[in-house]
Amino acid sequence: xxxxxxxxxxxxxxxxxxxxxxxxxxxxxxxxxxxxxxxxxxxxxxxxxxxxxxxxxxxxxxxxxxxxxxxxxxxxxxxxxxxxxxxxxxxxxxxxxxxxxxxxxxxxxxxxxxxxxxxxxxxxxxxxxxxxxxxxxxxxxxxxxxxxxxxxxxxxxxxxxxxxxxxxxxxxxxxxxxxxxxxxxxxxxxxxxxxxxxxxxxxxxxxxxxxxxxxxxxxxxxxxxxxxxxxxxxxxxxxxxxxxxxxxxxxxxxxxxxxx
Amino acid sequence: xxxxxxxxxxxxxxxxxxxxxxxxxxxxxxxxxxxxxxxxxxxxxxxxxxxxxxxxxxxxxxxxxxxxxxxxxxxxxxxxxxxxxxxxxxxxxxxxxxxxxxxxxxxxxxxxxxxxxxxxxxxxxxxxxxxxxxxxxxxxxxxxxxxxxxxxxxxxxxxxxxxxxxxxxxxxxxxxxxxxxxxxxxxxxxxxxxxxxxxxxxxxxxxxxxxxxxxxxxxxxxxxxxxxxxxxxxxxxxxxxxxxxxxxxxxxxxxxxxxxxxxxxxxxxxxxxxxxxxxxxxxxxxxxxxxxxxxxxxxxxxxxxxxxxxxxxxxxxxxxxxxxxxxxxxxxxxxxxxxxxxxxxxxxxxxxxxxxxxxxxxxxxxxxxxxxxxxxxxxxxxxxxxxxxxxxxxxxxxxxxxxxxxxxxxxxxxxxxxxxxxxxxxxxxxxxxxxxxxxxxxxxxxxxxxxxxxxxxxxxxxxxxxxxxxxxxxxxxxxxxxxxxxxxxxxxxxxxxxxxxxxxxxxxxxxxxxxxxxxxxxxxxxxxxxxxxxxxxxxxxxxxxxxxxxxxxxxxxxxxxxxxxxxxxxxxxxxxxxxxxxxxxxxxxxxxxxxxxxxxxxxxxxxxxxxxxxxxxxxxxxxxxxxxxxxxxxxxxxxxxxxx
Numbered sequence: 001x002x003x004x005x006x007x008x009x010x011x012x013x014x015x016x017x018x019x020x021x022x023x024x025x026x027x028x029x030x031x032x033x034x035x036x037x038x039x040x041x042x043x044x045x046x047x048x049x050x051x052x053x054x055x056x057x058x059x060x061x062x063x064x065x066x067x068x069x070x071x072x073x074x075x076x077x078x079x080x081x082x083x084x085x086x087x088x089x090x091x092x093x094x095x096x097x098x099x100x101x102x103x104x105x106x107x108x109x110x111x112x113x114x115x116x117x118x119x120x121x122x123x124x125x126x127x128x129x130x131x132x133x134x135x136x137x138x139x140x141x142x143x144x145x146x147x148x149x150x151x152x153x154x155x156x157x158x159x160x161x162x163x164x165x166x167x168x169x170x171x172x173x174x175x176x177x178x179x180x181x182x183x184x185x186x187x188x189x190x191x192x193x194x195x196x197x198x199x200x201x202x203x204x205x206x207x208x209x210x211x212x213x214x215x216x217x218x219x220x221x222x223x224x225x226x227x228x229x230x231x232x233x234x235x236x237x238x239x240x241x242x243x244x245x246x247x248x249x250x251x252x253x254x255x256x257x258x259x260x
Numbered sequence: 261x262x263x264x265x266x267x268x269x270x271x272x273x274x275x276x277x278x279x280x281x282x283x284x285x286x287x288x289x290x291x292x293x294x295x296x297x298x299x300x301x302x303x304x305x306x307x308x309x310x311x312x313x314x315x316x317x318x319x320x321x322x323x324x325x326x327x328x329x330x331x332x333x334x335x336x337x338x339x340x341x342x343x344x345x346x347x348x349x350x351x352x353x354x355x356x357x358x359x360x361x362x363x364x365x366x367x368x369x370x371x372x373x374x375x376x377x378x379x380x381x382x383x384x385x386x387x388x389x390x391x392x393x394x395x396x397x398x399x400x401x402x403x404x405x406x407x408x409x410x411x412x413x414x415x416x417x418x419x420x421x422x423x424x425x426x427x428x429x430x431x432x433x434x435x436x437x438x439x440x441x442x443x444x445x446x447x448x449x450x451x452x453x454x455x456x457x458x459x460x461x462x463x464x465x466x467x468x469x470x471x472x473x474x475x476x477x478x479x480x481x482x483x484x485x486x487x488x489x490x491x492x493x494x495x496x497x498x499x500x501x502x503x504x505x506x507x508x509x510x511x512x513x514x515x516x517x518x519x520x521x522x523x524x525x526x527x528x529x530x531x532x533x534x535x536x537x538x539x540x541x542x543x544x545x546x547x548x549x550x551x552x553x554x555x556x557x558x559x560x561x562x563x564x565x566x567x568x569x570x571x572x573x574x575x576x577x578x579x580x581x582x583x584x585x586x587x588x589x590x591x592x593x594x595x596x597x598x599x600x601x602x603x604x605x606x607x608x609x610x611x612x613x614x615x616x617x618x619x620x621x622x623x624x625x626x627x628x629x630x631x632x633x634x635x636x637x638x639x640x641x642x643x644x645x646x647x648x649x650x651x652x653x654x655x656x657x658x659x660x661x662x663x664x665x666x667x668x669x670x671x672x673x674x675x676x677x678x679x680x681x682x683x684x685x686x687x688x689x690x691x692x693x694x695x696x697x698x699x700x701x702x703x704x705x706x707x708x709x710x711x712x713x714x715x716x717x718x719x720x721x722x723x724x725x726x727x728x729x730x731x732x733x734x735x736x737x738x739x740x741x742x743x744x745x746x747x748x749x750x751x752x753x754x755x756x757x758x759x760x761x762x763x764x765x766x767x768x769x770x771x772x773x774x775x776x777x778x779x780x781x782x783x784x785x786x787x788x789x790x791x792x793x794x795x796x797x798x799x800x801x802x803x804x805x806x807x808x809x810x811x812x813x814x815x816x817x818x819x820x821x822x823x824x825x826x827x828x829x830x831x832x833x834x835x836x837x838x839x840x841x842x843x844x845x846x847x848x849x850x851x852x853x854x855x856x857x858x859x860x861x862x863x864x865x866x867x868x869x870x871x872x873x874x875x876x877x878x879x880x881x882x883x884x885x886x887x888x889x890x891x892x893x894x895x896x897x898x899x900x901x902x903x904x
Contacts, residue, residue, distance in 0.1 A: 021815075040533045040653075041536050042651075044538065045536045045537070045538050052764055052766060052767075055764045056808075058810065059810075060811055061818070061819060063816055063818055067325060067330055067332070067499040067500055068330075068332060068335045068499040068500075069499070069500060069538065069539045069541075070335050070541055070647070071650075072334055072335050072423075072424055073325075073330045073332070073334050074327075074330060075325060075330045095651070099653060120470055120816055121815070121816040124816065126326075127327065128327070128447065130327065131327050131435070131447070134329075134431070134432070135435040135436075135439040136439065138432055140389065140390050140432070141436060142386075142389045144310070144314060144386060144433070144720070145382070145716075147385045148389070149385055150344070150385045150387075150388040150394075150402055151344075151346060151402055153388070155396060156396075156400050157396045157397065157400065160394070160395070160400075161393075163391075163393040164393035164418060164419065167392075167393050167418075168421060168424070171327065171329055194391065198391050198393070200390070
């Protein structure tokens with residue numbers, strides 16, 4: 001077939017995968033040998049192959065979250081050999097290809113580990129805390145209709161581009177998984193700074209920062225200690241600058257809080 | 261059954277405004293007495309749920325993903341069309357309408373398409389107000405680019421991630437209503453049946469994908485915004501979870517399914533690389549703005565290339581055939597998707613395809629990089645180039661991309677009238693889930709437009725008209741109709757789990773996909789379709805005797821989820837074949853080899869087939885009944901579509 005590297009040899013691997021029946025049952029790493037894996041496969045396709053083998057043997061396949069397999073929906077996760085989304089920088093697990101591994105490798109695959117992300121089953125965790133943080137203020141309060149013409153508010157291209165960079169967060173949770181404190185600051189800051197930079201979002205910037213941070217604390221995410229692991233592991237390159245901006249917005253908001 | 265499209269009287273440009281005035285309204289204080297179910301939280305669903313919540317209705321929204329933000333609209337890359345004419349290049353509502361009708365090869369409803377073009381301008385305003393970071397010019401105003409099938413620049417975009425930004429905008433509006441308590445959100449919940457009481461849609465039965473619990477939800481109206489059915493083909497650009505189950509089970513309860521054979525094969529996707537392939541990845545159509553499509557001029561050169569005797573950069577300029585520019589000088593590389601796909605297939609069928617399999621053509625940026633410099637090209641398409649490099653391990657800045665068509669979008673869907681209501685009272689279908697706006701071929705950047713048009717600006721008006729005539733009384737989920745539907749869902753689930761056969765769900769799905777691709781894909785003929793129908797029936801019979809589903813219902817069971825979806829695909833696939841067999845013409849994405857012009861273009865038969873084919877379900881394995889909605893064209897002249 002039209003693989004990119006027709007000479008690449010198939011490889012044999014040893015997988016150590018976290019298996020956990022449900023939220024209330026203890027889990028453990030289980031070892032699975034897997035043979036004949038093409039380097040052109042994606043990591044999730046490699047797991048598909050494993051699951052088909054397990055099914056044929058009558059064993060229960062490994063549950064893992066995935067959907068678009070294009071690196072944009074944020075549904076896939078996986079802690080691979082101690083790294084969120086695996087060894088490649090700027091890459092989601094679904095876009096990670098097996099050519100980055102070698103014949104004979106042992107690969108350890110775990111779910112995101114964070115108190116705020118309880119395990120549903122195997123490698124699937126509950127990230128609904130992220131939705132609740134967004135519900136606490138991650139929006140501009142406009143109803144449908146009755147808005148001005150789109151070109152009525154010019155926005156400098158540099159600002160629009162910066163807002164876009166923050167807006168590309170896919171909500172996968174890698175930042176939380178990578179952080180030793182399981183902090184969600186990078187995730188929260190991406191939305192807060194996207195909207196704070198734009199004139200449309202400026203109006204509610206203060207209450208937004210306060211409310212989203214408050215919800216983040218309620219959900220049980222840890223504190224930020226500025227190690228930068230989150231940004232280093234973020235598959236879409238959300239910058240630490242956003243955390244600085246969130247801190248600024250938050251302090252400013254607290255100094256003149258309207259939420260008292 | 262007579263299909264009444266309920267198109268309002270009057271001049272085309274006045275229909276929607278008049279209709280908005282004529283529809284009945286629900287008093288603001290009474291809106292809270294009505295419950296609405298919205299299934300699916302992509303652009304069409306999230307925008308509808310948010311807007312209906314803002315209006316004051318009680319909304320329940322459902323999605324199978326872990327969050328509404330994951331819906332597959334998020335993966336749309338290139339852009340969203342709107343007739344803003346910000347570029348002063350001759351765009352207008354009528355031109356967008358005309359391009360869309362023509363692009364759809366005259367198989368869409370004029371009135372719906374005109375309304376779509378009208379509200380397109382409001383969508384951009386709405387999204388900007390939400391903080392969607394569209395691309396801008398240095399002066400601070402919005403930027404546009406051009407897309408296939410149009411000669412104006414009317415596409416608004418956010419780099420190659422327009423769908424993501426628009427969906428996150430709609431998701432934020434939805435979140436606001438969830439926070440207000442006007443929308444109750446049910447993630448990881450899949451609709452498995454529609455419930456009807458007294459002939460009206462009154463609720464749904466769902467499965468909680470974490471616990472397996474089967475639950476009923478009652479409402480005064482149900483909106484299906486569940487996307488398309490491209491995953492019938494197994495390999496497509498759709499997300500792995502995209503499925504037809506909600507729409508199909510509504511069809512089995514009586515909702516007509518229209519034009520199921522109208523599927524869009526997108527011309528620029530990364531080619532298949534192996535047997536293990538789980539999905540195909542799109543490279544945005546916007547790339548055709550700067551990329552030039554070509555294959556080697558002769559079969560001989562192509563063969564040497566495939567054998568590895570020469571590399572692409574050894575092929576001289578005069579030995580390259582820029583076949584789209586040659587055949588379609590007016591539109592060049594920006595011909596509509598169906599035309600581009602068909603020509604790629606023609607080139608490969610001639611033996612001039614590239615890549616080891618010969619099933620690929622080149623999309624080459626060398627000229628654009630020479631003209632504008634690599635940084636300018638990277639600014640426009642950087643994320644797409646990166647994605648290509650990650651998947652193929654090749655650098656598209658140095659070597660042309662290899663691309664091949666792949667299943668991308670389905671124009672067919674549940675039949676709806678002008679109000680987006682199916683033939684079942686109280687059941688609506690919006691976005692890709694319905695059939696209404698794209699005819700036989702959708703133009704690029706029009707799916708996002710339709711999803712948001714339906715959700716933000718159409719359904720909020722039209723659903724009010726229905727509810728204003730519906731009593732406030734709620735139906736209890738203890739009603740026998742709910743209990744019966746729950747029992748049916750449980751029975752189907754038990755049956756799937758009890759088979760304990762030898763063949764996996766994916767294996768059946770792949771076999772179905774291959775049949776559909778070979779016989780009901782880019783080119784179809786009567787003989788092949790008849791063969792496919794026979795084979796699909798055989799495969800379906802085997803599925804119900806030999807499928808292997810492990811585990812139990814009362815747990816998170818991804819194999820069981822897939823089994824439900826593939827069971828439906830095995831029925832829907834046959835209907836697609838039936839529809840393709842019935843339509844003895846070629847139009848848009850439906851190319852019947854028997855009906856083509858001497859230049860291999862689609863040959864329509866307007867006299868006999870200018871109708872919507874809406875199919876009624878009569879039982880699995882029984883022949884469906886065809887209902888026709890004649891299409892009347894009063895504002896455009898039907899011509900042989902030409903992009904030359």
